[in-house]
Amino acid sequence: MAVGGEMEKEFESKLRLQQQQQQQGKKQQAMQRANSIAFRAPQEQFTIDDFELGKMYGTGSYSKVVRAKKKDTGNIYALKIMDKKFITKENKIQYVKLERIVLDQLDHPGIIRLFFTFQDTYSLYMALESCEGGELFDQIIRKGRLSEDEARFYAAEVVDILEYLHGLGLIHRDIKPENLLLTSDGHIKLADFGSVKPTKDTPLTVLPDSTVERACTFVGTAAYIPPEVLNSCPATYGNDLWALGCTLFQMLSGSSPFKDASEWLIFQRIMARDLHFPDYFSDEARDLIDQLLDVDPTKRPGWSSYTSLKGHPFFRGIDWGNLRHIPAPKLVSESNENEEEEEQEAQWNLTHGASGGTGSGTGVGSSTGTGSNQQAPSTPNGGNHGSGAASSSDAYSHLSRLASIDSFDSRWQEFLEPGEAIVMISKLKKIQKLTNKKVQLLLTDKPKLICVDPSKMQAKCNIIWSDDPNCLSVQLTSPSHFKICTPKKVISFEDSKERAAQWKMAIEALQNRRFN
Ligand SMILES: Nc1ncnc2c1ncn2[C@@H]1O[C@H](COP(=O)(O)OP(=O)(O)OP(=O)(O)O)[C@@H](O)[C@H]1O
Numbered sequence: 001m002a003v004g005g006e007m008e009k010e011f012e013s014k015l016r017l018q019q020q021q022q023q024q025g026k027k028q029q030a031m032q033r034a035n036s037i038a039f040r041a042p043q044e045q046f047t048i049d050d051f052e053l054g055k056m057y058g059t060g061s062y063s064k065v066v067r068a069k070k071k072d073t074g075n076i077y078a079l080k081i082m083d084k085k086f087i088t089k090e091n092k093i094q095y096v097k098l099e100r101i102v103l104d105q106l107d108h109p110g111i112i113r114l115f116f117t118f119q120d121t122y123s124l125y126m127a128l129e130s131c132e133g134g135e136l137f138d139q140i141i142r143k144g145r146l147s148e149d150e151a152r153f154y155a156a157e158v159v160d161i162l163e164y165l166h167g168l169g170l171i172h173r174d175i176k177p178e179n180l181l182l183t184s185d186g187h188i189k190l191a192d193f194g195s196v197k198p199t200k201d202t203p204l205t206v207l208p209d210s211t212v213e214r215a216c217t218f219v220g221t222a223a224y225i226p227p228e229v230l231n232s233c234p235a236t237y238g239n240d241l242w243a244l245g246c247t248l249f250q251m252l253s254g255s256s257p258f259k260d261a262s263e264w265l266i267f268q269r270i271m272a273r274d275l276h277f278p279d280y281f282s283d284e285a286r287d288l289i290d291q292l293l294d295v296d297p298t299k300r301p302g303w304s305s306y307t308s309l310k311g312h313p314f315f316r317g318i319d320w321g322n323l324r325h326i327p328a329p330k331l332v333s334e335s336n337e338n339e340e341e342e343e344q345e346a347q348w349n350l351t352h353g354a355s356g357g358t359g360s361g362t363g364v365g366s367s368t369g370t371g372s373n374q375q376a377p378s379t380p381n382g383g384n385h386g387s388g389a390a391s392s393s394d395a396y397s398h399l400s401r402l403a404s405i406d407s408f409d410s411r412w413q414e415f416l417e418p419g420e421a422i423v424m425i426s427k428l429k430k431i432q433k434l435t436n437k438k439v440q441l442l443l444t445d446k447p448k449l450i451c452v453d454p455s456k457m458q459a460k461c462n463i464i465w466s467d468d469p470n471c472l473s474v475q476l477t478s479p480s481h482f483k484i485c486t487p488k489k490v491i492s493f494e495d496s497k498e499r500a501a502q503w504k505m506a507i508e509a510l511q512n513r514r515f516n
Contacts, residue, residue, distance in 0.1 A: 133182030169202030186328030238297025245292025
């Protein structure tokens with residue numbers, strides 16, 4: 001009996017080994033298949049010198065996107081540039097590969113097209129269809145909030161895109177106004193497939209393992225994450241439907257429904273479904289958002305079929321078959337921005353700058369001391385929002401390698417010395433006790449912090465650089481608010497794109513550059 005038991009064990013372990021080997025073989029075959037896919041968008045042998053680089057379209061957590069003109073053809077692209085070392089270190093290789101392979105197979109007027117890719121020693125490049133109208137996010141900021149007709153139009157285009165994606169077994173997982181780009185004639189194109197999740201039923205060619213359901217993989221952006229994902233449930237189409245509800249709320253009100261001072265507080269509000277509708281929302285808008293933000297994902301319209309979503313009274317009058325031919329809402333360009341804010345610019349005054357008041361009422365932790373004791377806000381999986389998860393040495397090499405790209409916007413050259421490059425640049429609000437003022441904050445590799453009044457193109461408040469954190473430090477007060485503290489003054493800034501943690505990381509990485 002004992003011998004029989006031994007034999008049985010041995011047999012079982014041999015069987016397991018055999019099964020493992022077979023599985024590995026299958027995996028290798030799938031890998032080979034994925035590696036040998038004939039891409040629609042070819043891998044070219046181009047170099048960055050084949051392009052004339054223009055303005056910076058945007059910065060993601062592991063990429064920069066720059067407007068680029070191919071010198072020989074004159075064609076314009078949005079060139080997504082990713083630092084190889086950084087994405088390897090941050091374990092993002094699978095995400096980048098998946099974005100490439102999925103985008104390559106998509107064909108919908110509402111999804112940005114990938115034309116070709118190339119690489120050099122340091123970077124990977126994706127040449128994307130250029131969206132000249134900017135982000136929907138900026139339209140919301142510039143208009144304050146959208147009219148119900150405008151929001152209906154954009155929401156309908158997003159529904160049309162989601163119906164296509166979900167029909168192909170893909171969950172986008174990062175639907176938000178920053179990833180809804182606009183063509184020059186104002187139609188929506190969905191970008192950023194870095195978080196895409198193929199389901200088991202997808203007919204597309206995807207990477208082996210990418211369809212495996214994993215609980216607890218937090219991707220996306222805090223304010224748009226559904227409660228079930230915070231409760232560790234695997235991703236479903238319900239993620240995108242919830243995010244659509246948040247986006248529609250944001251279009252109509254000007255801010256996301258669960259907005260709060262920190263990611264922790266945002267998560268608390270999502271879990272409690274702490275949702276308040278402004279009075280001016282129509283009954284139809286309120287009802288649709290209420291249904292999309294149902295805590296039960298299976299009850300969200302669009303879950304089992306798109307008929308209920310497209311047939312909702314909010315969308316009455318939408319010609320679904322003709323969406324891309326309907327005239328889109330008028331785009332508001334940067335120069336037409338809120339006159340009121342421009343009015344507030346009159347009082348540029350360093351003594352006000354020293355006051356350190358947060359002004360907007362969203363900041364927490366009102367300390368104005370010079371110590372930098374506040375942590376960057378973290379996502380639940382421990383990573384920082386944005387690129388904050390990198391160590392300072394990685395961050396420094398990443399920043400310095402990408403520095404030259406930021407400097408291509410020639411408008412800021414007059415503030416730089418020869419050879420000096422911009423490491424980070426953002427349009428911010430400088431928060432003062434009585435007034436707020438739009439500024440362009442530049443961090444250079446010298447290092448230097450330069451605050452420019454963009455309406456007059458003049459360098460303003462003098463922030464004296466120091467590598468000593470007692471003499472220069474950054475305090476985060478919320479994902480969008482930070483303070484630059486020097487012994488003489490504390491200046492508060494608001495970054496509407498919530499890159500406060502990235503500013504802190506960039507400044508600290510430069511302070512630590514000597515040790516790297
Ligand atoms: N095709 C495009 N045309 C114009 N601008 C673009 C385009 N693609 C991206 N951008 C701009 O660049 C920004 C960053 O791009 P993207 O979101 O793809 O980067 P990412 O590193 O994947 O970002 P994330 O941190 O959201 O994952 C976008 O928010 C947008 O403003």
